[in-house]
Amino acid sequence: xxxxxxxxxxxxxxxxxxxxxxxxxxxxxxxxxxxxxxxxxxxxxxxxxxxxxxxxxxxxxxxxxxxxxxxxxxxxxxxxxxxxxxxxxxxxxxxxxxxxxxxxxxxxxxxxxxxxxxxxxxxxxxxxxxxxxxxxxxxxxxxxxxxxxxxxxxxxxxxxxxxxxxxxxxxxxxxxxxxxx
Numbered sequence: 273x274x275x276x277x278x279x280x281x282x283x284x285x286x287x288x289x290x291x292x293x294x295x296x297x298x299x300x301x302x303x304x305x306x307x308x309x310x311x312x313x314x315x316x317x318x319x320x321x322x323x324x325x326x327x328x329x330x331x332x333x334x335x336x337x338x339x340x341x342x343x344x345x346x347x348x349x350x351x352x353x354x355x356x357x358x359x360x361x362x363x364x365x366x367x368x369x370x371x372x373x374x375x376x377x378x379x380x381x382x383x384x385x386x387x388x389x390x391x392x393x394x395x396x397x398x399x400x401x402x403x404x405x406x407x408x409x410x411x412x413x414x415x416x417x418x419x420x421x422x423x424x425x426x427x428x429x430x431x432x433x434x435x436x437x438x439x440x441x442x443x444x445x446x447x448x449x450x451x452x453x
Contacts, residue, residue, distance in 0.1 A: 295409040296322055296350045296384045303384075307343040307359050311403055315389050321405050323362065324352035324382035324413075328395075330375045337370040338363060340393075340402070341381060350382040351413060351452045361400065363391060366407040380413035380452060413452045421446035 300320045304310045310321055324346040331338045343360050344352040364383045375381070385405035393402050 292349050293382075293411045295411050296382055297409075298322070298384060304387075305346060307345070307362070310362075310387065311360065313387065317387065319387040320385070321387055322346070322350060322382065322384045323405075324350060324380065325358065326352070327375055327377055327379045327381055328361065329377065330370065330372045332369055332372060336368065337366045337375075339366065339370070339375060339381070339383070339407070341383065344380075346382055350411060352380050352382065354415070354450055354452060361395065361402055362405065363393070363402040364405045364407045364410075366410070374412065380415065382411045382413070383407050384409040416451050416453045418449045418451070419446055420449060 298320060303320045303322050304313070305322050307323055310319065310323070313319055323341070323343055325341040325344040327339060328342050329338075329340040340361060340363050342358045343362060344354075344358060345356050346352055364385055365388070383405065385407040388404045388406045390401050391404050393400055
């Protein structure tokens with residue numbers, strides 16, 4: 273019985289870590305999740321779109337919030353990839369106020385919305401055409417860093433004293449792993 277309960281709890285935890293957030297879910301099976309497919313779609317076509325990336329700018333207007341996003345490919349659960357190059361920019365409009373400190377420049381976000389044409393704008397002095405979506409849902413992501421230390425010394429000559437780490441001159445190496453959560 274304990275084993276069955278443990279398996280159920282582990283299954284629930286694993287599935288919770290790898291599912292699309294409710295705010296990004298839709299009943300539409302044909303939602304566009306590829307930026308280039310959206311850009312290539314006819315301007316007057318009202319596609320449902322789910323895209324993610326890095327927030328470049330947030331502007332609170334009178335009745336809505338404008339979010340400019342640098343597109344990054346997303347995975348099946350909507351997380352933007354940290355290991356991909358940006359593929360363009362787009363704009364989303366949210367009806368209502370969004371706190372600009374929460375939606376700060378550099379945060380990772382995924383937006384769900386309906387395609388709503390294009391608008392002209394600038395990135396610095398460069399003129400650009402942005403695809404536009406009306407936002408129905410969003411999810412802000414955070415980056416968690418984990419440090420993994422590969423201590424050579426501890427594998428070959430374990431030390432149990434308080435001051436023995438590094439005393440034999442063997443280097444400790446490690447790396448930082450970044451994950452979107």
